[in-house]
Amino acid sequence: MFSASSAQRRKGRFSRTALSLFCLGSLATFGFGGCQSVAPPSTAVTQAGANSFPAQAGGTIGATPASAVQAPAHEAFDGDRAYELLKKQCAFGVRPLGTDAHEKAKDFLLAEMKKYADSTIVQSFAYHGLPVTNIIGVFNPAGSDKPSAHPILLMAHWDTRPIADGPHSDKAGLPYRYGPSGWRPTAPIMGANDAASGAAILLELARIFKDKKPDVGVLLLLDDGEDYGDFHGDSERGDGVELGSRYFAKHYREQSAFGSPFYGILLDMVGAKDATFPREQLSQARAASVNDKVYGIAQSLGYGNIFISGEMQDVNDDHVAINDEGIPMIDIIHPLPGGANDRRAYRYWHTQQDTADKCSPKMLKIVGDVMAEVLYREPR
Numbered sequence: 001m002f003s004a005s006s007a008q009r010r011k012g013r014f015s016r017t018a019l020s021l022f023c024l025g026s027l028a029t030f031g032f033g034g035c036q037s038v039a040p041p042s043t044a045v046t047q048a049g050a051n052s053f054p055a056q057a058g059g060t061i062g063a064t065p066a067s068a069v070q071a072p073a074h075e076a077f078d079g080d081r082a083y084e085l086l087k088k089q090c091a092f093g094v095r096p097l098g099t100d101a102h103e104k105a106k107d108f109l110l111a112e113m114k115k116y117a118d119s120t121i122v123q124s125f126a127y128h129g130l131p132v133t134n135i136i137g138v139f140n141p142a143g144s145d146k147p148s149a150h151p152i153l154l155m156a157h158w159d160t161r162p163i164a165d166g167p168h169s170d171k172a173g174l175p176y177r178y179g180p181s182g183w184r185p186t187a188p189i190m191g192a193n194d195a196a197s198g199a200a201i202l203l204e205l206a207r208i209f210k211d212k213k214p215d216v217g218v219l220l221l222l223d224d225g226e227d228y229g230d231f232h233g234d235s236e237r238g239d240g241v242e243l244g245s246r247y248f249a250k251h252y253r254e255q256s257a258f259g260s261p262f263y264g265i266l267l268d269m270v271g272a273k274d275a276t277f278p279r280e281q282l283s284q285a286r287a288a289s290v291n292d293k294v295y296g297i298a299q300s301l302g303y304g305n306i307f308i309s310g311e312m313q314d315v316n317d318d319h320v321a322i323n324d325e326g327i328p329m330i331d332i333i334h335p336l337p338g339g340a341n342d343r344r345a346y347r348y349w350h351t352q353q354d355t356a357d358k359c360s361p362k363m364l365k366i367v368g369d370v371m372a373e374v375l376y377r378e379p380r
Contacts, residue, residue: 011231011241011268011317011336077372078204079365085112085200086192086271086364087356089158094188096162097130097228098179106133109158109199109222113137116206117220118147121255127243128178132225134244137202138257139209139218141380147257148217152375153264153327154205156198157226157244157318160191166350167337178229178240192356193334194227194349197271201368208372215380219258223248226268226318238316245318249325263290264329265374266319269346270367271359272334276344278311280331282320287328294330297377298370306366307332313341332367 088108093101114120117137124133135158141148164171164187171187202220209218229240252258269275279291298307315336319329337345348354 011226011315011333077208077365077368079361079363079368081207082200082204082364082368083271083356083359083361085203086196086359089196089199090190090192090356094162094190095158095160096188097127097132097159097225099188102159103131105158106135106224109203110135112203113206113220113222116203116210119257121257123244123247123251125247127225127228127240130179130228132243132247134224134248135222136248136258137206137218137220139206139213139220141217142213142215144217147259149259150262151217151219151259152214152378153219153221153261153322153329154202154267154371154375155221155223155245155264155318155322155329156202156267156270157195157224158199158222159195159224159227159244160189161194161227161350162186162188164189164350164352166348168347168349169351171352187352189350189352190355191227192359193269193271193346193354195268196356197269197359197364198267201267201270201364201371204364204368205371205375209375212376214375214378216262216375216378217259218375219261221248223318242318242321246321249321249327252325261327263287264319264322264327265290265294265371266317266322266329266331266333267367267371268317268331269334269349270332271364272346272348273358273360273363275334275346275363276306276308277332278308278313278335278341278344280317280319280333281312281314282316282323283330284312286323287330290328290330294332294370294374297373301369301373303366303370306363307370 089105092104095102095105113135118140119138121136121138122133124131126132138147140146163174165174174186199222202222206220223244225243228243231238231241233239284291295307295309298304313335315331315333317331317333319331322329334346335341335344336349337347348358
């Protein structure tokens with residue numbers, strides 16, 4: 001049995017990683033912890049049920065027989081378009097808080113979201129004198145001119161880390177310095193995978209959703225300030241990190257257009273050429289039914305070797321604050337380097353080598369196909 005414990009690591013940590021095979025039949029029962037009392041739309045889970053991992057064909061983790069692969073029920077997600085959106089973000093330069101490139105990227109992302117969303121809402125606040133901006137696209141359900149009372153929330157952060165302190169960086173160990181004159185000159189990362197990839201997928205989904213609305217309402221949240229601060233600060237709770245997600249979690253009730261989201265999916269580091277996505281531990285503990293849905297759909301589309309349902313990793317990320325406010329949210333993330341999951345890890349994480357050439361249109365399409373299918377299969 002696993003739980004959300006002190007052993008969880010922040011996205012910025014790499015020293016205490018848990019990646020292991022689980023005996024599928026011995027898992028404890030988890031449901032939608034923190035669901036709203038208002039009855040949300042019904043949601044179908046995989047045939048394995050809400051309280052277990054989906055069965056893997058032939059006993060092989062990640063295998064999907066060709067006969068079981070289903071055609072997507074939606075317009076094809078364009079991986080090439082998503083990759084161009086990724087490269088466009090990188091073309092602004094490194095994008096940590098307080099930089100001109102950060103502001104230019106914000107203006108670009110906001111303009112793109114406004115092209116497609118029924119309404120676009122900006123949440124702005126400051127941290128150590130630096131502007132932090134969440135951009136939220138609101139998509140009404142098909143056939144409706146009003147936002148949903150219980151939309152599905154998809155999220156990805158768009159800022160980049162101001163310091164290359166990953167375990168495979170020669171800059172690791174540099175001191176933390178906050179504020180407008182702090183980290184800007186200190187080995188910032190390009191952040192192609194972390195996290196231009198997730199933002200690119202959300203923008204391509206926005207284009208698709210404008211052309212064909214899902215039956216459910218959707219919120220696309222581009223959150224800011226995830227990667228700014230010290231992940232080990234404040235007694236290992238993190239200081240100055242996950243700023244945008246924490247702000248949204250505390251303030252989303254102030255906007256009626258946001259409704260009370262039924263569940264959410266976080267995309268973080270989802271574009272690398274060799275990416276795989278084991279289930280994340282807190283996601284499984286707090287939102288097992290969402291995991292079952294997403295990983296079951298991925299397998300049905302033939303992506304069971306990428307969305308590895310029978311393995312587990314442990315990452316404390318933007319989804320934690322959302323779960324803490326009663327919205328079940330899972331984290332789709334490439335494993336971080338360190339310890340047991342080095343065999344699957346994104347080794348360019350928090351290094352200056354996290355550049356667009358490490359990502360691929362093919363992987364962006366795989367993740368985009370799965371996300372689109374989740375939304376289009378969701379009943380009203």
